[in-house]
Amino acid sequence: MSVPSSKAWSAVAIRPVLKMGDPRLWQRSQEVEDFAHPELHSLIRDMEETMRHLEGAGLAAPQIGVGLRVVIFGFDSNPRYPDAGSVPYTILINPVLTPLSNDVQEAWEGCLSVPGLRGVVPRWQHLRYEGFDQFGRTIDRTVEGFHARVVQHETDHLDGVLYPMRIRDFRQFGFTDVLFPDSPAVD
Numbered sequence: 085m086s087v088p089s090s091k092a093w094s095a096v097a098i099r100p101v102l103k104m105g106d107p108r109l110w111q112r113s114q115e116v117e118d119f120a121h122p123e124l125h126s127l128i129r130d131m132e133e134t135m136r137h138l139e140g141a142g143l144a145a146p147q148i149g150v151g152l153r154v155v156i157f158g159f160d161s162n163p164r165y166p167d168a169g170s171v172p173y174t175i176l177i178n179p180v181l182t183p184l185s186n187d188v189q190e191a192w193e194g195c196l197s198v199p200g201l202r203g204v205v206p207r208w209q210h211l212r213y214e215g216f217d218q219f220g221r222t223i224d225r226t227v228e229g230f231h232a233r234v235v236q237h238e239t240d241h242l243d244g245v246l247y248p249m250r251i252r253d254f255r256q257f258g259f260t261d262v263l264f265p266d267s268p269a270v271d
């Protein structure tokens with residue numbers, strides 16, 4: 085465990101989200117080994133509170149400066165992604181991703197660490213992901229579409245990859261209010 089906060093035992097907190105340019109976002113995060121550690125559960129509560137506050141579709145621990153392989157994601161409906169349908173709320177630790185076909189789909193993404201921007205990013209369409217929940221219980225799912233996209237985006241954060249690094253056509257990268265002037269303001 086390398087949770088840096090000396091206040092990890094205190095009440096749930098909305099934590100500042102690191103923005104692109106911060107070198108901590110380029111680092112590879114470490115596997116969680118102790119699922120019983122209280123600081124893991126405090127970290128997850130802070131991530132939940134932060135994601136909810138910012139209406140994110142997902143959040144990875146390194147985005148709040150904690151270099152552990154922990155991501156959360158999911159929503160019923162999300163104003164940042166109105167066409168995305170729903171994704172079950174999930175806490176995913178030490179994820180392992182396996183693409184199940186060669187199908188790649190391009191779609192718009194944003195990121196709380198890259199505020200005000202959107203880009204078209206290629207992702208595997210069909211995906212198996214494995215990992216653990218916050219109690220160390222196994223997660224093993226086969227998913228597709230936006231659910232698969234969110235998992236790939238969040239897991240990228242654990243390897244120091246932000247979505248702009250995967251954009252193929254930079255004409256499809258820009259400011260949200262210019263690209264989508266009729267959408268409600270986000271970010």
Ligand code: NI
Binds near residue numbers: 197
């Ligand atoms: Ni992100």
